[in-house]
Amino acid sequence: MWVKWLGGLFIIGACVVLGRRQANILRKREMQLQGFLQLCHRIETEISYGQTPLPQIFQGCQTLPFPIAAIAKETASGLAAQTGNTLWVIWNDTLADFAPFLCLNKADMEVVQAIGNELGLSYSREQMKKLQLLTVRLQEQERLAHEERVKMERVWQVLGWCSGSMLVLLFM
Amino acid sequence: MMTDDLVRKMQQNTVFDDRTYIEIAGAESEILKTKKTVASYLSESLRPVMENLSLGCWRQLQEIRLRVGQPLALIIGGKSFFLQAGQLIMNWQESNFYVTQKMLNDTVLLVSHHSFYALEQELQHGFITIPGGHRVGIAGKGVLKDGDLQTIKDVSSLNIRIAKSIPGISNPILPYLIENGQVKNTLVIGPPGCGKTTLLRDIAKNLSQGYGGRYFQVGIVDERSEIGCCFLGVPQLEVGPCTDILDGVPKAIGMELFLRVMGHDVVITDEISGKADCEAVGDLCGCGVAVVASAHGSSLQDVLKRKPLGPFLTAKPFDRYLILSKRNGVGAIEAIYDGKFRVIKELTRCG
Structure with a gap:
């Protein structure tokens, strides 16, 4: 009998963990989008006031949350290595390397990838406009992520409990 | 070799x-x-x-x-x-x-x-x-x-x-530029691509490395980063151990700054043309600091016709005029004039 109870507890526990994991992904997605937004603001400020070169800007973004800081650091190393790859290639390669840590959907990724495509090749006034456009797009994605999290985070947590309990009831 | x-x-x-x-x-x-x-x-x-x-x-x-x-x-x-x-x-x-x-x-x-x-x-x-x-x-x-x-x-x-220095290009002309251990105010005249900047760089290097038993303190006002070819403020071509470079600073501002604080024996600058450049060179010449500068032109007469350089030169601020041409390759000296526009020497290719 106690084995049955133990199995039931295990199933409930596993379902709760799964539900929380899904809720966590929603939370992380919002946080990561906020992180990329901060990165864009940082780049915009550095370009606007200091005309700082991109490798130095990326190098100086170590205070941002993980994995944004790590992505910035890796990009800075790629740019400094002067291997002949453009920022677009380095940025996309770095994003691919950090894909397991990113909780972004396809639309989010398209906006984040555009950062690498828009930076570097234009003069400062044009660069600022491109960054402002990117910021607006990122803010929109962040708004959607926030709405989804508010709507679905609790649902996933409750769903974990409910589905676990349901399974236990069915098997018992 | x-x-x-x-x-x-x-x-x-x-x-x-x-x-x-x-x-x-x-x-x-x-x-x-x-x-x-x-x-x-x-x-x-x-x-x-x-x-x-x-x-x-x-x-x-x-x-x-x-x-x-x-x-x-x-x-x-x-x-x-x-x-x-x-x-x-x-x-x-x-x-x-x-x-x-x-x-x-x-x-x-x-x-x-x-x-x-x-x-x-x-x-x-x-x-x-x-x-x-x-x-x-x-x-x-x-x-x-x-x-x-x-x-x-x-x-x-x-x-x-591609940046290339030609070491020793100024060796044959330095004796004409230095008298009693003092560098003469010199203007290098030549059309684009004849080696004016290369010559200025080599003059700076030679004076800075020691000439006639003396190390000259050399200042370069490099408004267009052409003499020292600086990258992040560091000269990429050799300009000598006793040379300071002001990179990317307008000539008039740079020369005044050097005059006030650096105490150089010689100040070298490239391509003087405007009124402010002429005034700054004139100020420096009158203050005991030798100036070696360059200007575009195919001959001395050519430069004397140009404004504001022509009227400025009639005040005879320079003691030597080096005329370069492309006739025999980079660094070919056509003639050297003194401060009163008299021919001192007619030479062929340097180096």
């Missing part, structure tokens, strides 16, 4: 001493270094093409010209060459290697360290300096602000000019 002579001797299986081997290694490694540096700033599709060029080509390579939709042009030994299946040819119509917009954009990104916006000050002069002192000239659509060129966008052409 010139590299070409060394290579010729190598081909003739001449037996060298250890010192000559070191010279060969040094000269070749310098070319390899140039090749590696320049190639690292080219786009991925251009790089293998340039890396496949022989060291002989690189030794004489002066410019790499990229124009969108046009064949890649290489200026080697003063002549234009194009590429056909990796081979150099002289007829552009037979070339099959054309420069694309992507090649150009990627090269611009690499040259600007992925930060084109950070080079607006440099772009006002029309070029960017990369490590090694090589200069990348840029042409495209100009962006104006209040009537002044702010930057260049939509880049359509690049000209990568």
Whole structure:
């Protein structure tokens, strides 16, 4: 009998963990989008006031949350290595390397990838406009992520409990 | 010893001493270094093409010209060459290697360290300096602000000019510029590409390294980063151990700054032309600091006709005038005049 109870507890526990994991992904997605937004603001400020070169800007973004800081650091190393790859290639390669840590959907990724495509090749006034456009797009994605999290985070947590309990009831 | 002579001797299986081997290694490694540096700033599709060029080509390579939709042009030994299946040819119509917009954009990104916006000050002069002192000239659509060129966008052409110093080019003329241990105020006159800047750089190096038993304290006001070819403020070409460089500072401001605080024996500057430049040079000449400057022109008479330089020169601020020409290659001296415009010496090629 106690084995049955133990199995039931295990199933409930596993379902709760799964539900929380899904809720966590929603939370992380919002946080990561906020992180990329901060990165864009940082780049915009550095370009606007200091005309700082991109490798130095990326190098100086170590205070941002993980994995944004790590992505910035890796990009800075790629740019400094002067291997002949453009920022677009380095940025996309770095994003691919950090894909397991990113909780972004396809639309989010398209906006984040555009950062690498828009930076570097234009003069400062044009660069600022491109960054402002990117910021607006990122803010929109962040708004959607926030709405989804508010709507679905609790649902996933409750769903974990409910589905676990349901399974236990069915098997018992 | 010139590299070409060394290579010729190598081909003739001449037996060298250890010192000559070191010279060969040094000269070749310098070319390899140039090749590696320049190639690292080219786009991925251009790089293998340039890396496949022989060291002989690189030794004489002066410019790499990229124009969108046009064949890649290489200026080697003063002549234009194009590429056909990796081979150099002289007829552009037979070339099959054309420069694309992507090649150009990627090269611009690499040259600007992925930060084109950070080079607006440099772009006002029309070029960017990369490590090694090589200069990348840029042409495209100009962006104006209040009537002044702010930057260049939509880049359509690049000209990568390989920096080369010619050591000893000033040796034959230095005796004419120094009297009683004092450097004479000197103006170097010549058309573009005749070696004025190269000569100024070598004068700075020679004076700074010690001449006539004295080390001269030399200041260079390098408004366009052409004399020292500075990268991040550090001269990429040799200008001597007792030389200070003010990089990217307008001549008038730089010369006044040097006069007030640095106490130089000689101040060297390139291409004086405007009224402010003339006034600054005049101030310096009257303060006991020798000035060695350059100006565009094919002859002394040519320069005397130009305003505001002509009226300024009639006040005789300079003691020597060196006239250069391209007739016998870089650094060919046509004549040396004294402060009263009398011919002191007519020479041929320096170095």
